[in-house]
Amino acid sequence: MQLFNACPVCTRACDVKTQRLGTFLSVKQRCPHCTFRRQWNSQPILGSTPAGNLHLSAAVYLSGASFIQIEKVFKAMKLELFRYETFRRHARAFIEPAVIHHWKVTQDVNLQRLTREEKVILGGDMRADSPGHSAKYGSYTMMDLQTNTVVDIQLVQSNEVGGSCYMEKEGLTRSLALLESRDVKLDCIVTDRHPQVQKFLRERNITQYYDVWHFAKGISKKLEVLCKMKDCEKLNKWMKSINNHIYWTAANSTSGPERIAKWNAILNHVQDIHTHENPLYPKCEHAIRTTTDKKKWLQAATPAFYKLESLLTKKRTLKDVEKLSPHHQTSSLEAFHAVILRFAPKNVVFPFIGMLCR
Incomplete structure (x- = not known):
């Protein structure tokens, strides 16, 4: 001065x-x-708005930071800062319209590319804004699994559809409606095992595959429970092998019946029997080796084998195995949802447009 x-x-x-x-x-x-x-x-002035103020609001918003935390940092350093109301005004007037415009332009380019392709393989999954069954928002993401490109995001509010349990089906319905309106030729879709989604896709005659990771996660949780039961401790030694078998079955089968044949072969394998009655998979493909740990093999008519057989041959389990995805999975979708956590943490409430932009 x-x-x-x-x-x-x-x-x-x-x-x-x-x-x-x-x-x-x-x-x-x-x-x-x-x-x-x-x-x-x-600093320069853009219309009546100081450029530095606007740039700081944009930097906070686009980096996924929290204005409240930035405000604490500025206060500790005794730096001048505008109020939260100003930050929200910048977001409404400049930042959010820019984000939505950029998304629409990018999405249009992606949809035009998909329209020219003969067979499109998509992955779909929903992310809720809070754990449990009390979510306010659910964002359904549709990804092109051949290029790992997000092609659509549908943000659904629970009070639109009568509850958070209906948001996933509604998000999928809206995404498919958009793809149909752009003449995208869908070959198949890879999802988790949500019952409403299964029924909806079955009624629409759309080929659906299940993500292997979600299936393996469910089986592993049930196996962990079995291992803690009396006389079933021996199953601990087979946890990793059964998990690997799930992925191998999905990746090395060309049809649903073949997947089931290979899946059921694990029950013989754990008994040290490597030939099977099903002609679709008559014997194990691995080399027969003499094991040093003979105690790991299960015996028929024992509690451990009976419980394992009951778990792996359930009607619901076999139906799920038949539809395991052979090639494409939704792991890229899960990674994308992990990134969203930085921009929209589950313990912070946002308005609808704010949630959509994040």
Whole structure:
């Protein structure tokens, strides 16, 4: 401020007035002894908005940071900062319209590319904004699994559909309606095992595959429970092998019946029997080796084998195995949802447009 005290023309004392607006500082200098006038701004002004304020709001929003936390940092450093209401005004007027415009342009390019392809393989999954069954928002993401490109995001509010348990089906319905309107030729879709989604896709005659990771996760949880039961401790040694068998069955089968044949072969394998009755998979493909740990093999008519057989040959389990995805999985979708956590943490409430942009 000492630079403004003396007039650069007559070197006498000047009248100095300052104006602050968030991170913006304006200094007006007037010499009462001569005609010298000067106004200095610490940053450019875009219309009536200081550029630095707008840039800071955009940086906070687009990096997934929290304005409340930034405000605490500025307060600790004794730096001037605009209020939260100003941040929200910047978001509504500039940042959110820019995000939505950019998304629409990018999405249009992706949909035009998919329209030219003969067979499109998509993955779909929903992310809720809170754990449990009390979510307010659910974002259904549709991804092109051949390029790992997000082609559509549908944000559904629970009160639109009568409850959070109906959001996933509604998100999928809206995504498919958009793809149909753009003449995208869908070959198949890979999802988790949501019952409403299964029924909906079955009625629409759309080929559906299940993500192997979701299936393996469910089987592993049930196996962990079995291992803790009396006389079933031996199953601990087979946990990893059964998990690997799930992925191998999905990746090395060309049809549903073949997947079931290979899946059921694990029950013989754990008994050290490597030939099977099903002609679709008559014997194990691995080399027969003499094992050093003979105690790991299960015996028929024992509690451990009976419980394992009951779990792996359930009607629901076999139906799921038949539809395991052979090639494409939704792991990229799960990774994308993990990234969203940085921008929309599950313990923070956002308005609808704010949630959509994040």
